[in-house]
Amino acid sequence: MANQGILKKGEKIQINKNRYTIVKQIGDGGFGEVYEGKNVKTGQKVAIKLFKSAAFTNPAESKMYWERERDITAATGGYPKKHMEYIESYEDKSDRSNPKFYIVLGFVENATTLKAWFNDNLRSAKPLSVEDMIQKIFLPLCDFMYYAQTKGAIHRDFTFNNIMIVQEKKDPLPIVIDWGGGKMFDPVTLTDEPPLIDDMEGSGTVIITPGFFAPEIIMQKPPLPQTDIYMFGAVLFYALTNGYTRVKPTISSDYILHPQDYNMNVSDTLNDVVEKCTQYEPKDRFRTFNEIKEALQQHLDGNISGLNQLPSIESGNSFILRIKNNNAIVQLNPLNMALEDGKNIRIGRELMIESAAWKEAYKGVFRGITRCKANGVDRPREQFFLGYSKAKNIFYIHEGRNSNPTYLNGQQLPAGEWIPIQVNNEISIKSTTVKGIFELISVLDLK
Template sequence: MGTTPGRTLGPYVLADLIGSGGMGEVYRAHDARLNRDVAIKLLPVAFSQDRDRLQRFEQEARAAAALNHPNILSVYDVGAQNESPYIVSELLDGESLRDRLRKGPLPERKAIDYAIQLARGLAAAHEKGIVHRDLKPENVFLTADGRVKILDFGLAKLTEPVGALSAAPTREAGTAAGVVMGTIGYMAPEQARGRPADPRTDIFSFGAVLYEMLSSRRAFRGDTPADTLSAILNEDPPSLTTTNPAVSPALDRIVRHCLEKEPQQRFQSASDIAFHLGEVNETRSSPTTALAEVAPRRRRLLPTVLAVATIAILVGVTGFVVGWSRADRQPPRIQQVTFQHGLVTSARFAPDGQTIVCAARWDQGEYELYSARFDSPGLRPLGVNADRILAISKTGEVALLQDLTQVSGFAWTGTLAFVPLGGGAPRRAVDDVQYADWSPDGASLAIVRRDHARGVYSLEHPAGNALYQTTG
């Protein structure tokens, strides 16, 4: 474009060029009205020739501006002057993730921190119905103060259609079936096949980016763009634990779950990924990490530990029975809290000791959460679907199960979700869970999860960190 510094675009005065690419040039500029520095991206004049494309671009830019999330680039304004469309956004200080990766892989703790922020930004966009479709290291910015910013939401819709595949930037962004969009090397299999994208498409790209953050190698690559597409469709990347031995197996499993070929087999939401990454991060700083490092030794000691535990339980029961026989016993007081007839699957006391929360259904309806108090008879619906309530933390966080599936007999598993006791939308976290309970401080959760493929159960604390696994 060759725009001369000092040129004005409405109230904005362009200064120096700070970047350029296939989508145009980015300038530092000054907003005279608000007396602040901003970034302005000037788009190719050719885009102004297509009214539909320009309209879609403006709609996408407004949607990105409406997100208002700390991990998404803030868009301030859009406009056009002399047939040159432009976007005005916040001016960032730092470097792109691509620039950082040229220096080598990120330490695991830093990669997890960045990945959690990235997942939260994606989750915010997905909740608004916006799918990025072109997530890659070039579109992730790391600020000097450690924040992650997702760039260029929706700009892929403006890219010119190209007849031949290449490894360079973004492809066509139309929504018609059969049109390939995204960047080769980071696009999901359904994108490579020209199928419509949804949030799970971004989750695949997220997995490819996180893989590269941890290994400094692309998850999928080939000698030609066609070879790279073939790898995306048919091959799995090498295990992170082999390319970088410092990567924990739990983190490797998260990345692999993101990179499943079929969308329904991946994480179903970016918020789920953020939860699991947080659990891995907690495991790294938790004393329970040491358990994983001495797993073989723990297995040898398990019979002894069980024997000691059995003796302790017997001693405890004996003491309880003796104490019970000697104490002045008061008969239990039974108080009815509801007069409705239905099925209550589970109930727990809230931290105040006066509130009961239960999962129940009436008249063949859906299972929901209800609360009751001793001083106010009757159940009050909390507006949350729940097949079973598992535990309530000391901070009032409810762990519950949704979408129960019968395994055998009286054994059921479901999706673990969380909801504040005060109400709100459940946050789905882990599939195939049978039991769960909070730690005493309410900061983490121990779960029992079933591996349906192998027919075994694992005790995990936190989720993803197996402390014990059955043999069948």
């Protein structure tokens, strides 16, 4: 922490309609200084961040970072548990050649960085166990970061210096700070498959903390939601290995972290979680923080022998439903049909498969199976449902709402049950020409 800040103890500053007294400097980062302040009228304690003009090439760049942190911090507001609350922001233009940019945040008492907290925990007479750290620190981080992602926020510098730990009733509580290097994205795309790093256009912006940055960042690619997931894995690696961080990568495999190499007591499940978080390609990592939470919960529930991972889909391959008689294919994304998330796919309603030569009369139907409209109005009918269990890593089939029974390997599906379906199982529908084979097949190999 710097001894001499830009603002002085006892100094009063006006921010919009509020006047604050500076109590003391409490932080000094690359982009700004943070002060404890007090609202002169209400007495409310606040944290005031003043961006350093010397950290930027010009006022326009400083303003860009200020606006970005302001917008992202505000976007993550509304989280029901304790977090870094956004209060207000201000651009002081009194000196037009050197404007000042402020952000006022809720004040968090008795906070320390995760790095400092972890070092103290290691030296403690009764250090927190791995299970307690997961339960009290890493699961709450998953909850908050998933909330932030649903609001369209990417942190990009999610490290042990930007996670604060607050002691509440003897329990640690994590709070994520400093969204200045972040980026907003369209949360509708959160579960979309990320592109390959080589296919991403460069952004020219590099914000890194050694030992934690994701490969796409050092290559000047724009951050993705999975960028924060990589850094979460690096932080978890640090915690599980009693303070190790990643060595400087020289090849792509160096980015993948294996905590068991440094601590043989790490369970196979936790080792798998870190490995999946820190895969080189973003598409091979967990898609969301909710998925990480589910995986960590497996360890807490006693499953320590390894993670039930999603199917491994190599580049150029995908799960498809293949229609045998005309080689039609439908690509399937397991995450979009996860039964644990209340999702499935209705074949014959959401997905229409042409089983014969196209005619206009077949539009919106399975030929000979069901029409999905009556007098121009949708009907709740489909031939069958497909779903995927993340916990069991198995696809399931369920009979649809129609008059044509569905058969799995020659046996009619029972009503009201989800039935496991293995790769290469055959699905058929009575009195029609439609037959499907469920298999993992390379789309690139199809001629």
